[in-house]
Amino acid sequence: MSVSAPPSTAPATASSAAPTAAELLDFVRRSAADRELIASLPLDPEGRTWVRLAGPGGSEAWLIGWPPGSGTGWHDHAESIGAFLTAAGTLRENSLAVRLPTDGWKTLELSEDVDRERELTRGEGRAFGRNHVHEVLNESTAEHAISVHAYYPPLPRIRRYSRTGEVLRLESVERPEDWQ
Incomplete structure (x- = not known):
């Protein structure tokens, strides 16, 4: 379910240059601290909900609601850098600490030491670089x-x-x- 909403009230970066990963992390941190914005997201017990926000410097930004037991599956964001931060509840990020080829493959065998796991509670987040492969999960059985x-x-x-x-x-x- 997607919902349209006005742009975030969080201030944008002053620079007209492309935002850095640190600036994106700062933006998601400020946006997550906006309790009115967070409370405005409709939550659905059956599926994720999202509202598009106005990100800094032409970036794409989203406010996302995660019902209990939901997740993204393994994915990457191709050539984009990014950041995300938990505003409510707890999310788990499983990621791969390996640079994958960007194109021309269908199956890869990973070495045993590439898995990384993070538990991100309210106010915790991270920035990441291009071609970052991860999955994000709400493992709670009761809490969005x-x-x-x-x-x-x-x-x-x-x-x-x-x-x-x-x-x-x-x-x-x-x-x-x-x-x-």
Whole structure:
């Protein structure tokens, strides 16, 4: 379920240059601290909800509601850098500490030491670079989570993966028209 809303009231960066990952993290931190903005997100017990926000410096930003037991599945944000921060509840991020080839492959065997796991409670977040492969989960059985995300440049595509043990398989490539 998506919902349209006015742009975020969080201040944008003053620079007209492309925002850095640190600036995106600062934006999501300020946006997540806006209790009125967070409370404005309608929550659905069946699926994720989202509202598009006006991100800094032409970035793409989203406020996302996560019902209990929901998640993204393994994916990356292609050439975009990004940041996200938990505004309510707890999210888990599983990620890969490895640089993957950007194109021309369908299946990769990962080494045993590439998995990273983070638990992000209210006020905790992270920035990430290009081609960052991860999944985000709300593992709670009873509580919604809410997070703020920002990407620059605006997402040109999202690559979705499946994972069985140490094997990562490219399943699909989505473009903006697929999720807006």
